[in-house]
Amino acid sequence: MTKIRVLAALIMAPAAIAAILLLPSQWLAAAAAAVMLIGLWEWLKLAGVEDTLARTTLLLLNLVLMVLMTWDRDASLFLFRVAALAGVAWWLLALLWLRFFNFGAGPDSPARAFKLLAGTLAVLPAWASLVLLHASSDQGHLWLLAALMVVWAADSGAYFAGRAFGRHKLAPRISPNKTWEGLFGGLLAGVLVALAFGLGFGVAEWKLVSAAQMPWLLLVTVVAVFASVLGDLFESLLKRHAGAKDSGHIIPGHGGVLDRVDGVLAALPVFAVGKEIFGL
Numbered sequence: 001m002t003k004i005r006v007l008a009a010l011i012m013a014p015a016a017i018a019a020i021l022l023l024p025s026q027w028l029a030a031a032a033a034a035v036m037l038i039g040l041w042e043w044l045k046l047a048g049v050e051d052t053l054a055r056t057t058l059l060l061l062n063l064v065l066m067v068l069m070t071w072d073r074d075a076s077l078f079l080f081r082v083a084a085l086a087g088v089a090w091w092l093l094a095l096l097w098l099r100f101f102n103f104g105a106g107p108d109s110p111a112r113a114f115k116l117l118a119g120t121l122a123v124l125p126a127w128a129s130l131v132l133l134h135a136s137s138d139q140g141h142l143w144l145l146a147a148l149m150v151v152w153a154a155d156s157g158a159y160f161a162g163r164a165f166g167r168h169k170l171a172p173r174i175s176p177n178k179t180w181e182g183l184f185g186g187l188l189a190g191v192l193v194a195l196a197f198g199l200g201f202g203v204a205e206w207k208l209v210s211a212a213q214m215p216w217l218l219l220v221t222v223v224a225v226f227a228s229v230l231g232d233l234f235e236s237l238l239k240r241h242a243g244a245k246d247s248g249h250i251i252p253g254h255g256g257v258l259d260r261v262d263g264v265l266a267a268l269p270v271f272a273v274g275k276e277i278f279g280l
Contacts, residue, residue, distance in 0.1 A: 012260075013152075016148070017145065019031055020134070020141055020144050020145050020148070021141050021145065025131060025134045025135040025140070026070075028130075028131070028134055029070065029127075029130075029131045029134075032127055032130050032131070033063070033066050033127055035257060035261070036123045036126065036127045036261070037059055037062065037063060037123070038250070038257045039123060039247075039256070039257040039258040039261050039265075040059060040062060040119050040120075040123045041055060041059055042247040042256045042257060042258040043115075043119040043122070043123070043238065043247070043258055044058055044059070044116065044119060045242075045247075046115075046235075046238040046239060046241070046242045046244060046247060046258075047112060047115035047116055047118075047119060047238065047242075048112050048115070048242070049116070058116065062119075062120055062123065062124065065120070065124060066124065066127065069083070069124075069128065077132065077135070079128070080128040080129070080131055080132040080272075081132065081272075081273075081276065083124055083125045083128035083129070083269075084125055084128055084129045084132060084268075084269045084272040084273050084276075085269075085273060086121065086125050086269075087121065087122070087124075087125025087126060087128075087129060087266075087268075087269030088125075088269045088270055088273050090118070090121035090122065090125070091122075091227055091230055091231070091266045091269070091270075094118070094230060094234050094266075095230065097234070097237070098171070098174065098230070098233055098234065098237060101173060101174055101237055101240075104241060105240075105241045115238065118234075122231070122234075122265045122266070123265065125268075125269045126261075126264060126265040126266075126268045126269060128269075128272075129268035129269045129271065129272035129273075130144060130268055132272050133147055133268070133271065133272050133275070136275070139208060142197065142206060142208060143208065143275065143280075145197075146193070146194065146197035146198075146208065147224070147267065147268060147271040147272075148264065149193050149197070150190045150193050150194055150197075150221055150224060150225065150267070150271075151190070151224070151225075151228045151263050151264050151267045153186075153189040153190050153192070153193040154186035154187065154189055154190035154225045154228055154229075154263070155186065155228070155232075155263055156186075156189065157182075157185045157186040157187075157188060157189025157190065158178070158182040158183060158185055158186030158189075158229075159182065159186075160185065161181055161182050161184070161185020161186065161188075162177070162178065162179045162181060162182025162185065163182075164185075165179075165181040165182075165185070166179030166181045166182050167179065167181060168180045168181065170182070170183055170229075170233075171233055171236075174233055174236050174237050174240060175232070175233055175236040178229075178232075178233070183229060186225060186229070187222065187225050187226075190221055190222075190224070190225040191218060191221055191222065191225075194217055194218060194221035195214075195218070198213075198214050198217045198218075208280070209280055213278070213279075213280055216274075216278035216280060217278075217280060219274070219278075220270070220271060220274030220275065220278065220280070221271075223270050223274065224267040224270045224271045224274070225267070227263075227266040227267045227269075227270040228263030228264070228266055228267040229263070230266050231262045231263045231264070231265045231266030231267065232262050232263045234262070234266075235247065235258060235259070235262035246259055247259050
C-alpha cells in the first residue's frame with residue numbers, strides 16, 4: 001500500500017504543480033472546479049445523500065454557482081473575495097461543531113441539512129480563493145503554489161513528527177492518530193516552506209515579499225496551517241458519523257479526493273484573506 005501511495009503522489013504532485021505554473025487562471029479555475037466538485041460529491045455521500053440523482057442535482061447546483069461567479073468578469077474578483085471571507089467565517093463555526101461532535105451524528109438527524117450546506121461553504125470558498133490567489137498578480141501562480149506547498153508540507157511534517165514524537169492526542173474522539181506533537185511538527189514544516197517562498201529561494205524574481213512583510217506572511221502561514229488541521233478534523237468528523245474509513249477510492253493508496261483536499265479547503269480562504277488584509 002505504501003508503494004502505491006508514493007507512486008500516486010509522484011503523479012499527482014507534478015501534475016498539480018504544472019497546472020498551477022502553466023495554465024492561465026481561467027483554465028486553472030475549470031480544472032480546480034472539477035477536482036473540488038469530485039470532493040463535494042464525496043462530501044455529500046458522507047453527509048448521507050445516498051441517492052445518485054439527489055447528489056447529482058446538488059452537485060449541479062454548486063456548479064451553477066461557480067459559473068455565475070465567473071459570469072461577469074468585472075464582478076468576479078469581488079465575488080471571490082466575498083466567498084473567501086464566507087469560507088473563513090464557516091471554518092470558525094466549524095470549530096464549534098467539533099466541540100459538539102455528536103451534533104448530526106444520527107442517520108436521521110435533521111442536522112444533515114447543515115452538513116449539505118457545510119459542503120458548499122467549504123468547497124465554493126476554497127475554489128474561489130484558489131482562483132483569487134492565482135489571478136491576483138503576475139506572481140499569482142507562485143502565491144497559489146506557496147499556499148498549497150505550505151499545506152502539503154504541514155501535512156507531511158505532522159505525519160512524520162507524530163510518528164516519531166507523538167504522545168499527546170489532539171482530538172482522540174474525532175481522529176485518534178493526530179497528536180499535538182504532530183501539529184507542531186507540521187506547523188514548523190509549513191513555516192519553513194513559507195520562509196523559502198517569501199525569500200524566493202534566493203532568486204530575486206521569485207521573491208514574494210519584502211523583509212518588512214515577512215512577519216505578516218509567517219502570521220498568515222501559521223493561521224493557515226491551523227486551519228488546514230481544522231479542515232482535516234472536520235472531514236474526520238464526517239467520516240466518523242458515516243462510519244467510513246475514507247471519503248472514496250478514486251486515488252490508489254490515498255482514498256478519495258476529499259481525503260487529499262480536506263486541509264486545503266480550510267487553508268486557502270485563510271491564505272487568500274490574509275494576503276488581502278496585509279497587502280502581500
